[in-house]
Amino acid sequence: MSDKSVKIYDVTLRDGTQGESISFSIHDKLRIAQKLDELGVHYIEGGWPGSNERDEGFFEEAKRLKLRKAKIAAFGSTRRAKVTCEEDSSIQALLQAETPAVTIVGKSWDFHVTEVLKISLDTNLEVIHDSVTYLKKHVDEVFFDAEHFFDGFKNNPEYTIETIKAAHDAGADVIVLCDTNGGTMPWEIESIVKEVNIQLDNPSLGIHTHNDGELGVANTLYAVRGGVGQIQGTINGYGERCGNANLCSIIPNLKLKLDVDCLEDKELTKLYDVSHFVHELTNLPPIKHDAFVGESAFAHKGGIHVNAVMKNSKTYEHVSPDVVGNRRRILISDLSGR
Known part of the structure; x- marks a missing residue:
């Protein structure tokens, strides 16, 4: 895999804050963003504009950050079914954040479409296509997070493929396949990613995994084997329930074991410092036995x-x-x- 490279998309400031006992101030988030930029990640998801005053304040302040490499991304959802993108407050908040990249989450599991959104399957496809099309007219890069993608694929692969095809056809720059419930096995991840590449003729894919089965890191690495080019995760694996995929393990495994280009050598040497910096701002004790960055690792x-x-x-x-x-x-x- 020596010729392969991937982009690192950090979600610590959004998904990471959904972890129990974790809360960052605007100032904390700005300091972490600077550290992540020093580490060399390519994207920093700052939060969900319009959902709370803290995230709105972050995006306003982030406009003045002098970042070396990273791009700030805003997170939101597809438009609501009964309103246009121009009328949808979540979509408009993304534009007001004025970030070079946005990520929107949409439903890819038919079960969630009918049981949670309470809309038809065709309406959901329209919502996805319209949202991506609209945002692409205003933002440089638009990423589509296909929520519960792997659960959806295992239950209704035809419809799940239709959802990401709708986003792809609308111009999404990256289709991010999400193991939202964290229960998929690594070999399933690799196999499904390869199938998506066949079905959509090798689109730009990303991976977003959760750690409910203690497989967040493994599933991410298997997704890279399957052909994804964007990696989402959090520093120290912070996140809701059992956490997100831990970038502090993913990054060195990619670079040192799989020979996948993701950070420069000098950037990798900052991993321990960034890990412990974020630990300090969470007011949570570092986990001594964490791989690579734990005090007991060596x-x-x-x-x-x-x-x-x-x-x-x-x-x-x-x-x-x-x-x-x-x-x-x-x-x-x-x-x-x-």
Whole structure:
């Protein structure tokens, strides 16, 4: 996969704040956006304009941010079924945010269309097409989040494909396939992504996974194997219920294990710092055993391990800690040997 590259789309400031006990002020969100830009992510989803005063305040302040690389994106939903895009407050709030990219979420599972939206399947297709078409006239990049895509595909693949085809035909720059309930298996993800590429003749695809089955990272990596080009996730895996896919694990696995271009080498060395910076602003303790960025990720305690690592770190470390900005720690205890 050495010729492959993907774009990193961070949703910490929107999806991450839906996690229990997490709340960022406008100032916090601006500081995190700056850190994410230093890390080298390509897109920063700032929130849902029009849904609350804090997100509206962020987008107003974000217009003055001097970002090196990242683009700010606003998040919203497709228009309501009984109003036009010009009349829809959510659609208009996206335009007022004045971001270079917007992401809108729409229903791709027929079950949600009939049971939640209470509209016909054909009306939902019209809503998706109209929303993307309208936004493409006003915004440089429009991404379509196909909510519950994998559950929908497993239940009614024909209709689920119709929903993303509606967005694709309307000009969506990326179709983001969402494992919203977090219950899909990795091999299902890869297989379905490949099928979508066949059905839509290799469109630009993204992946958005949740961690309810402890598979958010694995599902994202399998989606890359299947052919997606945009990765959505949060720093430290923050998010609703069991969290979103953890970018602090996804990014180094992509770059160091799959040889997928996503960040520059020097940017990757800032991963530990960004992880702990965000932890601090959440007022939640860092998870010591987190892969790559946890304090214990490169901590050695057993005497045999310590002896070997001091001779050659490759004996008990799968990567060097410095490539992600972490450090090796040798722990002294009664297990250290004589």
